[in-house]
Amino acid sequence: MxxxxxxxxxxxxxxxxxxxxxxxxxxxxxxxxxxxxxxxxxxxxxxxxxxxxxxxxxxxxxxxxxxxxxxxxxxxxxxxxxxxxxxxxxxxxxxxxxxxxxxxxxxxxxxxxxxxxxxxxxxxxxxxxxxxxxxxxxxYGGLGDLLATAAMDDWPAADRISIAYALSSWHPTRGTRVTGQVSARRRDGRRVVYADHRMRYRTGEAPVTQWTFPAPTGTQAVVAEFTMADSATIPTHLKTPDIRTYMSVAAVADLRAADASPPVAVDEQGRSAQTFVVEVVVARAGETRRAVARGQDIYAxxxxxxxxxxxxxxxxxxxxxxxxxxxxxxxxxxxxxxxxxxxxxxxxx
Ligand SMILES: NC(=O)c1ccc[n+]([C@@H]2O[C@H](COP(=O)([O-])OP(=O)(O)OC[C@H]3O[C@@H](n4cnc5c(N)ncnc54)[C@H](OP(=O)(O)O)[C@@H]3O)[C@@H](O)[C@H]2O)c1
The missing domain is CATH 3.40.50.720 (NAD(P)-binding Rossmann-like Domain)
Structure with a gap:
């Protein structure tokens, strides 16, 4: 229909x-x-x-x-x-x-x-x-999904899809903070990753690694397994056993800070000064393809x-x-x- x-x-x-x-x-x-x-x-x-x-x-x-x-x-x-x-x-x-x-x-x-x-x-x-x-x-969700789809182009499947987020800062709204608490309760404090064709729960601290974003952002410390909504949308239409998500350590620290403050408008559109880079890399048999988006203010x-x-x-x-x-x-x-x-x-x- x-x-x-x-x-x-x-x-x-x-x-x-x-x-x-x-x-x-x-x-x-x-x-x-x-x-x-x-x-x-x-x-x-x-x-x-x-x-x-x-x-x-x-x-x-x-x-x-x-x-x-x-x-x-x-x-x-x-x-x-x-x-x-x-x-x-x-x-x-x-x-x-x-x-x-x-x-x-x-x-x-x-x-x-x-x-x-x-x-x-x-x-x-x-x-x-x-x-x-x-x-x-x-x-979170649509943008990573569209970038992954664009990067895949004519590939019928990938061995792995990686999504790396570099946020210059993350001043979370009340909605983001409450939503994070609801998700944490739902997961009983565990983390969730898409691995070997399905969602899996993990315990313990997420690993920290490094990701080299395109210039001028460059190499940043990132929290691995920072799984977002794109890990729920991508498997519904792209074939891959593994989705790996990374988020800049500085942004995670901002998000989790006890005194986290909400975004402040700096332009006439109401956007905050926050900038973002999202890089998606799809890998297949040693080959990679990528798609990158940059912009200002993840809420806007x-x-x-x-x-x-x-x-x-x-x-x-x-x-x-x-x-x-x-x-x-x-x-x-x-x-x-x-x-x-x-x-x-x-x-x-
Ligand atoms: N995927 C993404 O990239 C993305 C981007 C932006 C936002 N979000 C999500 O969108 C949501 C809102 O974010 P925000 O930044 O706009 O937060 P916000 O400024 O705190 O606004 C939350 C809105 O949701 C309403 N709301 C919450 N619970 C409700 C309920 N049970 N019934 C009716 N209304 C309810 C609030 O109304 P009251 O003030 O009356 O509670 C308020 O209007 C969050 O879940 C956030 O994670 C996702």
Whole structure:
């Protein structure tokens, strides 16, 4: 079954978690791209306060504990973007509402387990409802997935996919910190890695090693096995037994600092000074291919990623129904190219 792509003329997109740090970037990007956002979330006062800065946006409070309120929030929308996390609590109720409304669902989940749950639990229901679902359409998840897909190019399989993140700093939002706590509880304090074709739990401290990023970033100490949502999306469409993820030690230290402070806006778009480099290397029989993206602010860049995906789902050829990783649904090079150079600088070999 394919989705009915009859919504091209309807630019209304509901954003759940609209007044969160990431939700605000998504609302602003939707408006910049000509969409009309419905501002949704559980705090009516904060939604109305946001609406004063986003003229033309409609406010529809909704709670994930109240399906009828979610139905009201999604009524008449062409798609819904879920920015309310931890997604362990919000994915299922917002997904259920999207299936009832028969509209595309996209989210920005970074939680590997929540993303895996969406693939496992909603593939059948989404197909039956004729709805396209794209979880983790964000910096963690969609970006690594698209880079890995682009790097693979015509390879049918790789022996290993490595994803290395260099963040100049990481001032986490409240949502990131709470989400990290939820994931840690879910894993019972263990780490998770994708090895030998499946997710495996590991105990003890993650190893620290070195990764040489392209100049000018150069060689950095990185925490290995820093597994993110792309390890849940990649195995759904790319053949590889091993996914290895690395994160700069300095960023991990920032994230875990007892006095971690939230991001501070330094430009008119509200972006922080944080810069990132994501390098994906795919390896097969001694050969390697790579794809690199650079940019500013991992929260801010999530907005063009998820809004471009929404645009493509709504205006592209009829999307198949089901749950999809970014690289499985979109032409990875074309998608990434559309974000360059405004949002990303790319180097895809
Ligand atoms: N994959 C990625 O690269 C990526 C990028 C950005 C963000 N994220 C994820 O997106 C989520 C939000 O991040 P953020 O930076 O925007 O954090 P934030 O500024 O703290 O915002 C969190 C938002 O989620 C809402 N929310 C949380 N729990 C909810 C619940 N049970 N029901 C309804 N609303 C709920 C919050 O509403 P209240 O204030 O009313 O609680 C708020 O609007 C986090 O899970 C984060 O990991 C992922």
């Amino acid at each position: 394919t989705t009915q792509n009859t919504k091209v003329s309807n630019p209304v997109v509901a954003v759940v978690g609209a007044y969160g740090h990431t939700g605000r970037f998504v609302v602003a990007e939707l408006r910049r791209r000509g969409f009309v956002p419905i501002l949704s979330g559980r705090d009516a006062d904060r939604l109305h306060a946001l609406a004063t800065t986003q003229p033309g946006s409609e406010v529809r409070p909704a709670s994930v504990d109240d399906p009828a309120s979610l139905d009201r929030a999604l009524a008449g929308a062409a798609a819904v973007i879920n920015c309310a996390g931890p997604f362990a609590s919000t994915s299922a109720p917002v997904l259920d509402a999207a299936l009832r409304a028969r509209i595309p669902y996209l989210d920005v989940a970074a939680e590997l387990e929540a993303v895996a749950d969406t693939f496992a639990g909603y593939a059948g229901p989404a197909r039956d409802a004729g709805v396209v679902v794209v979880p983790a359409m964000a910096f 860049v999530t907005a063009p990623l998820v809004v471009e995906a929404t645009h493509r789902v709504l205006t592209g050829p009829d999307a198949p129904a089901g749950v999809f990783a970014a690289g499985a649904l979109f032409d990875a090079r074309d998608f990434l190219g559309s974000l360059s150079p405004r949002h990303l600088t790319l180097d895809i070999g």
